[in-house]
Amino acid sequence: MFVGRRGRRRPPSTVPDSGLTGPVDIPEPKQPEQPKDLKSRFARMKVSVAGTVRGLPKVTRLTWQASPPLTIVLTLVTVVSGLLPTATAYIAKLLLDSVVAAIQHRGGTGDIVRITLFQFGVLAATAISSAFTTIAQSLLQERMALTIRHQVMAHSSELHLAYFEGSTSYDMLRQATQEAPTRPLSMMNSALGLGRTAITFGSMIALLVSISPLLALVALLAPVPAFISQSKYGSRAFWLTFLMSPIKRRMDYLSSLVTTDTYAKETKLFGLGPYFVDRFRRLGVVSYERQRKLTINRNISSTSWGLLSTLVGSAIALYIALEAVGGQLTLGDLALYTAAATSVQSSVSGLFTAFSGMYENNLYLDTLYRFLDTEPEIVAPPSPRPMPSTVEGHIRFESVSFSYPGADEAALTGVTFEIRPGETIAVVGRNGAGKSTLFKLLCRLYDPTGGRILLDGVDIREYDPDELRTRISAMFQDYVTYQGTAAENIGLGDLTRLEDRPHIEDSARRAGADERIERLPSGYDSPLGRWFDQGVSLSGGEWQKIALARAFQREAPILILDEPTSALDAQAEHDLFARLRSLAEGRTTLYISHRFSTVRQAERILLLDHGKVAEYGTHEELMAAGAGYAELFTLQAQAYLDELPG
Numbered sequence: 001m002f003v004g005r006r007g008r009r010r011p012p013s014t015v016p017d018s019g020l021t022g023p024v025d026i027p028e029p030k031q032p033e034q035p036k037d038l039k040s041r042f043a044r045m046k047v048s049v050a051g052t053v054r055g056l057p058k059v060t061r062l063t064w065q066a067s068p069p070l071t072i073v074l075t076l077v078t079v080v081s082g083l084l085p086t087a088t089a090y091i092a093k094l095l096l097d098s099v100v101a102a103i104q105h106r107g108g109t110g111d112i113v114r115i116t117l118f119q120f121g122v123l124a125a126t127a128i129s130s131a132f133t134t135i136a137q138s139l140l141q142e143r144m145a146l147t148i149r150h151q152v153m154a155h156s157s158e159l160h161l162a163y164f165e166g167s168t169s170y171d172m173l174r175q176a177t178q179e180a181p182t183r184p185l186s187m188m189n190s191a192l193g194l195g196r197t198a199i200t201f202g203s204m205i206a207l208l209v210s211i212s213p214l215l216a217l218v219a220l221l222a223p224v225p226a227f228i229s230q231s232k233y234g235s236r237a238f239w240l241t242f243l244m245s246p247i248k249r250r251m252d253y254l255s256s257l258v259t260t261d262t263y264a265k266e267t268k269l270f271g272l273g274p275y276f277v278d279r280f281r282r283l284g285v286v287s288y289e290r291q292r293k294l295t296i297n298r299n300i301s302s303t304s305w306g307l308l309s310t311l312v313g314s315a316i317a318l319y320i321a322l323e324a325v326g327g328q329l330t331l332g333d334l335a336l337y338t339a340a341a342t343s344v345q346s347s348v349s350g351l352f353t354a355f356s357g358m359y360e361n362n363l364y365l366d367t368l369y370r371f372l373d374t375e376p377e378i379v380a381p382p383s384p385r386p387m388p389s390t391v392e393g394h395i396r397f398e399s400v401s402f403s404y405p406g407a408d409e410a411a412l413t414g415v416t417f418e419i420r421p422g423e424t425i426a427v428v429g430r431n432g433a434g435k436s437t438l439f440k441l442l443c444r445l446y447d448p449t450g451g452r453i454l455l456d457g458v459d460i461r462e463y464d465p466d467e468l469r470t471r472i473s474a475m476f477q478d479y480v481t482y483q484g485t486a487a488e489n490i491g492l493g494d495l496t497r498l499e500d501r502p503h504i505e506d507s508a509r510r511a512g513a514d515e516r517i518e519r520l521p522s523g524y525d526s527p528l529g530r531w532f533d534q535g536v537s538l539s540g541g542e543w544q545k546i547a548l549a550r551a552f553q554r555e556a557p558i559l560i561l562d563e564p565t566s567a568l569d570a571q572a573e574h575d576l577f578a579r580l581r582s583l584a585e586g587r588t589t590l591y592i593s594h595r596f597s598t599v600r601q602a603e604r605i606l607l608l609d610h611g612k613v614a615e616y617g618t619h620e621e622l623m624a625a626g627a628g629y630a631e632l633f634t635l636q637a638q639a640y641l642d643e644l645p646g
């Protein structure tokens with residue numbers, strides 16, 4: 001578990017306002033207008049039936065993957081419990097008939113005892129099968145949730161960086177992690193419910209048809225309206241969840257502003273707590289209102305249509321009772337037929353309910369599958385060029401341009417420069433000039449929209465990106481503070497040496513983090529951060545040294561440091577740069593810094609301006625040129641010189 005040091009940077013969300021100010025509202029869940037005539041309704045039904053049925057094999061595969069034995073148990077129990085209502089009804093008929101026979105002195109009590117025993121067996125089987133169903137379902141629920149979360153995590157770790165920075169794709173990811181783990185089992189349960197009801201239905205329907213085909217037809221048709229209303233609300237519920245996703249996300253964000261340690265200081269100082277709490281409450285009211293309307297409408301509608309079905313059921317019961325009075329049927333027949341009629345009726349509505357449940361779950365699952373089917377955009381070519389065992393670190397940018405997805409302005413335009421192997425380069429420029437973007441492209445977190453980047457003369461896109469990244473060690477501006485021990489925080493920089501304590505200690509020494517770590521209660525084994533256990537809180541600069549140590553942990557031929565000393569004190573910064581020459585020995589090193597005292601120590605300096613290379617050369621060359629770099633350098637130096645006495 002880890003937390004970013006700074007909030008995520010996101011491109012504009014699909015919802016214009018941020019939720020921090022402005023109207024607290026979300027659009028009504030409006031689905032696209034569709035023609036309402038019978039033919040197009042039927043066509044739509046066909047499409048959704050086909051879609052739902054198509055979703056079934058995937059869910060079956062998922063259930064099977066989660067646990068083959070539990071899937072088998074659940075399926076067997078389903079078949080058995082499908083037959084049990086018919087058996088129960090038939091035994092009730094036998095019992096009633098033998099009681100009547102005994103009363104009329106046509107039979108003995110022996111029959112009654114045998115039938116009762118048999119009845120006990122069936123009732124016990126019903127109880128046992130229901131217990132099995134509960135056990136299998138709850139175990140499967142756990143297993144499936146784990147399987148799906150695992151799949152979602154594994155797939156997320158493969159996806160390209162841009163995916164996480166788009167709000168639409170982020171919503172999809174959110175739904176996949178939150179909703180989807182429970183949906184496949186609901187889908188499976190609905191499907192098994194469908195199977196069970198179909199078995200009950202099949203075994204009962206024959207009986208009903210034999211008394212009156214008309215009766216059978218009435219029982220079949222009565223629950224149809226209830227089904228239609230169910231499926232309509234099912235898809236509305238899905239749309240609502242989808243449209244509420246941004247509002248839920250904003251609520252999560254507001255809640256994190258008040259409940260996360262890193263934000264607490266600022267929210268307290270500015271007195272923002274009550275404001276954020278109130279925003280959260282107001283967003284909550286809107287989201288509750290929407291849910292409430294839907295829940296009430298959905299239930300009123302299905303209950304009303306359900307009453308119609310009950311009315312038909314009672315009419316059937318009356319019809320059969322009158323038939324019995326007329327002497328056409330025995331009392332046992334009456335019981336059997338009544339049970340059969342009710343059962344067929346509830347089976348039909350059960351079939352529809354199960355189907356509409358499948359339909360609704362399928363809509364959610366579609367989101368999961370769409371997420372799992374999203375192809376990572378930055379992948380290895382079909383036959384990647386093998387990475388040479390020794391990378392020299394000769395880097396060349398050739399007319400590299402790049403625009404972030406959805407951004408109007410290019411972050412980099414026609415960037416061309418070259419870094420010789422083992423050279424140390426400082427990248428400077430105003431905020432937003434494109435410095436960090438340059439680093440991200442070199443790590444292949446994004447691909448250039450134009451031009452190419454060469455490593456030792458080869459376009460980096462020809463390599464497997466994972467392989468390429470093993471040759472780069474980096475510290476980003478928004479480095480991660482892992483909630484783990486000090487040793488883990490450093491060791492994660494090179495997983496192959498996670499347990500190599502001497503190497504970890506050496507990395508800490510190189511970053512200047514060793515002294516502080518040694519003073520911690522359990523040294524390198526002290527937990528850092530306060531999320532778990534009793535971790536130690538470090539200062540911003542101390543965290544930065546740990547992040548630096550993590551970068552040094554990996555001994556890669558290319559070293560990238562994005563503002564490595566932004567939080568360090570003057571002494572620590574001086575020490576680091578004094579060491580950097582030996583740390584960078586034999587590696588191509590690039591660092592970004594806004595402090596020109598450190599920048600001038602680089603062999604060459606690259607000045608970026610509005611995404612373009614403005615100047616490139618040694619400190620002396622750029623000073624002699626007397627242009628942008630010289631101006632910025634003098635500006636900063638002047639500020640110090642003014643303070644000097646004399």
Ligand SMILES: Nc1ncnc2c1ncn2[C@@H]1O[C@H](COP(=O)(O)OP(=O)(O)OP(=O)(O)O)[C@@H](O)[C@H]1O
Nearest residue numbers: 011165404407411430431432433434435436437438
């Ligand atoms: N993830 C992103 N999505 C969209 N635009 C981005 C993203 N990251 C950066 N940008 C934009 O790209 C431009 C260059 O950003 P970059 O982070 O490279 O600047 P920088 O030179 O590193 O700035 P600083 O000195 O402030 O760190 C900026 O205008 C920024 O708004």
